[in-house]
Amino acid sequence: MPAEPQIKVFDSAAELSRGAAEEFCRIGVEAIRKHGRFTVALSGGSTPRTLHQELATTFCSKLPWDKVYFFWGDERHVPPDFPESNFRMAKETLLSHLSVPARNVFRMHGELPDAEQAAQLYQENLREVFRPSPGEFPRFDFILLGVGPDGHTASLFPGTKAVEEHQRWVVGNWVEQHSTFRVTLTYPVLNHAANVMFLMRGTGKAEIVYRVLRNPSANLPSQKVQLIDGNLMWYLDKGAAARL
Numbered sequence: 001m002p003a004e005p006q007i008k009v010f011d012s013a014a015e016l017s018r019g020a021a022e023e024f025c026r027i028g029v030e031a032i033r034k035h036g037r038f039t040v041a042l043s044g045g046s047t048p049r050t051l052h053q054e055l056a057t058t059f060c061s062k063l064p065w066d067k068v069y070f071f072w073g074d075e076r077h078v079p080p081d082f083p084e085s086n087f088r089m090a091k092e093t094l095l096s097h098l099s100v101p102a103r104n105v106f107r108m109h110g111e112l113p114d115a116e117q118a119a120q121l122y123q124e125n126l127r128e129v130f131r132p133s134p135g136e137f138p139r140f141d142f143i144l145l146g147v148g149p150d151g152h153t154a155s156l157f158p159g160t161k162a163v164e165e166h167q168r169w170v171v172g173n174w175v176e177q178h179s180t181f182r183v184t185l186t187y188p189v190l191n192h193a194a195n196v197m198f199l200m201r202g203t204g205k206a207e208i209v210y211r212v213l214r215n216p217s218a219n220l221p222s223q224k225v226q227l228i229d230g231n232l233m234w235y236l237d238k239g240a241a242a243r244l
């Protein structure tokens with residue numbers, strides 16, 4: 001039975017970003033102490049920007065960045081220099097400010113015409129870095145997630161094929177509601193992580209946070225993130241927690 005999620009509410013958006021950065025670094029130091037590296041999957045969207053900025057400034061001396069391996073939970077079907085690119089956002093707000101070796105950064109190739117090919121390429125990247133035994137799944141030390149107004153997380157959108165995937169680690173996913181493909185990690189990878197943090201900011205998130213955390217029968221994609229053997233955290237500011 002997955003453990004109950006840990007819900008932490010912060011008084012302000014600034015305190016939320018600081019609290020999330022602190023926890024990121026605490027988990028990172030522990031992972032590097034235990035197994036010599038810290039494997040992280042970043043999220044897209046707008047919410048992670050302020051966390052990235054905290055990590056790139058106040059917290060930049062807390063981790064040996066050459067031991068941190070960066071992946072993404074999902075990517076838009078665009079080249080890495082496009083404004084919608086999750087990779088571009090992370091590069092501008094985090095990676096370009098830290099001494100992370102390029103060989104430690106594994107972006108999803110959203111520019112490939114065939115999103116499924118980008119997914120297969122990424123599955124090979126994961127296999128090379130994590131080297132799981134046959135039948136096992138890669139185990140991230142830390143995965144950052146957000147939730148959209150329809151309850152999607154990563155690019156696991158309601159009613160799409162990817163929410164039914166239980167074998168493959170990464171898939172190309174057609175999202176009818178946005179008339180586009182996305183590349184996304186699947187539930188088996190999310191649920192095999194050691195730590196997953198949902199980062200939610202502002203009153204605009206209060207309704208969906210309430211539905212996800214207080215309405216188990218809502219059957220929302222983000223509700224299916226249930227860690228098999230890990231620590232699930234919801235980091236919220238007062239606005240996002242307003243209805244709890």
Ligand code: 6PG
Pocket residue numbers: 043044045046047048073074075076086145146147148152153154155
């Ligand atoms: C993406 C994300 C997506 C995001 C939510 C929340 O590529 O868009 O990975 O799952 O986390 O849509 O986005 P906001 O933080 O912008 O509200």
